[in-house]
Amino acid sequence: MLSREENETLTRVGPGTPMGELMRHYWLPALLSEEIPEPDCPPARVRLLGEDLVAFRDSRGKIGLLGEHCAHRGTSLFFGRNEECGLRCIYHGWKYDVDGKVVETPAEPTNSDFRNKLRHTAYPCREAAGMIFTYMGPREQMPLLPRYEWLDLNPEQACPVKSLLECNFLQGIEGDFDSSHTSFLHNNDISESARLKRDGAPVLDAEETAYGMRAISIRKVGADQIYVRTTPYIMPSFSIVPGPPTEKFEEDDIRGFRFWVPIDDRKTWLYILNMRRKPFDAAERRSLRGWIGADYRRLRNAANDYLLNRALQQTTSYTGIEALNPAEQDGCATESMGAIYDRSKEHLGYSDKTIIALRKMLLTAVSDLQEGKEPRHVVRDPALNDFSRLRSIKGVLPARTGWRKVMEGLGPNDG
Ligand code: FES
Numbered sequence: 001m002l003s004r005e006e007n008e009t010l011t012r013v014g015p016g017t018p019m020g021e022l023m024r025h026y027w028l029p030a031l032l033s034e035e036i037p038e039p040d041c042p043p044a045r046v047r048l049l050g051e052d053l054v055a056f057r058d059s060r061g062k063i064g065l066l067g068e069h070c071a072h073r074g075t076s077l078f079f080g081r082n083e084e085c086g087l088r089c090i091y092h093g094w095k096y097d098v099d100g101k102v103v104e105t106p107a108e109p110t111n112s113d114f115r116n117k118l119r120h121t122a123y124p125c126r127e128a129a130g131m132i133f134t135y136m137g138p139r140e141q142m143p144l145l146p147r148y149e150w151l152d153l154n155p156e157q158a159c160p161v162k163s164l165l166e167c168n169f170l171q172g173i174e175g176d177f178d179s180s181h182t183s184f185l186h187n188n189d190i191s192e193s194a195r196l197k198r199d200g201a202p203v204l205d206a207e208e209t210a211y212g213m214r215a216i217s218i219r220k221v222g223a224d225q226i227y228v229r230t231t232p233y234i235m236p237s238f239s240i241v242p243g244p245p246t247e248k249f250e251e252d253d254i255r256g257f258r259f260w261v262p263i264d265d266r267k268t269w270l271y272i273l274n275m276r277r278k279p280f281d282a283a284e285r286r287s288l289r290g291w292i293g294a295d296y297r298r299l300r301n302a303a304n305d306y307l308l309n310r311a312l313q314q315t316t317s318y319t320g321i322e323a324l325n326p327a328e329q330d331g332c333a334t335e336s337m338g339a340i341y342d343r344s345k346e347h348l349g350y351s352d353k354t355i356i357a358l359r360k361m362l363l364t365a366v367s368d369l370q371e372g373k374e375p376r377h378v379v380r381d382p383a384l385n386d387f388s389r390l391r392s393i394k395g396v397l398p399a400r401t402g403w404r405k406v407m408e409g410l411g412p413n414d415g
């Protein structure tokens, strides 16, 4: 349980809020590359941390992310003309470059240098793995883009899937750090034989790491073995959830890096970055996005009760939500709490141990920033910028050995 004040602190993300300011100290996904696919294509609307922006790709392919409203008299630059290395407002023709410089004010007298006194809101962007990242914090504190596995992938090896979550980001990412729900919400085989094999009440632990936190879940397998899973929480709101066995991964198996990015207090983008050594073909890409409709809205959403099938719920799956991606079941669980859940009303048990640790770490991160401390996992030294082996680890071990054996042989940034 959180106090109302703590809940407000963790969930409000607009400009000037403590959590919003913390998030602005990290590189965040702003949109997919496919939303502005080529030079001089139409711009795209972007709303991030409660701020309305417009993204465009200029004639040289450079990406700009500008304040949506023209500095002159506020017309939306979404309707602007993307031409000759700049985005031009359709009201009086003011033109901006990717850095927010006003490069032309054609309605002003020719000798006017008025435009040189202006600087429009513009955030720096970087593109990797089919995604466009931005940094919205103080310029003088801009960190390096952390070198995760996806930074070095070819575009064919990455398949990012973007979907709208109609609630606060914290509800979303708490699900990634909550191992116990998987035995229920994602149980798609409710038969008695399957139930007997499952340990629905894992032993849980959480510990702080250089990148954020690590959640550990330990389930019994038969009499003398344990099944261990670790899940990294990466600052400020990213995760890697356990996928296929780590040994098998290298060629065929897909691993997912997940980014929960606040649109505002009540809406969130979930980017699932699917990664694989072997290139994804067009059919695979379609199937990975098969649960997403127009405008990146989910086909199963609150408006249609997630297309829940009560007969299926009786006979086959715990939820009755036949999901292409488990995120569809997660969506029902987290959106149905309400847009911003009031955590002063909840009743936490042992199974919430990792969630409690996560909230505590985030509240500390917020107060550290307010005291002027360096935010955790902000990377400044190129020599220390290697998180390319950061993984969610899982494995079956003899019960006597203890879970830490699953991390054996890994470096401090690996798991
Ligand atoms: S409002 Fe944009 S140029 Fe006038």
Ligand SMILES: [Fe+2]
Residues within 6 Å of the ligand: 175, 176, 181, 182, 185, 186, 326, 330
């Ligand atoms: Fe889940």
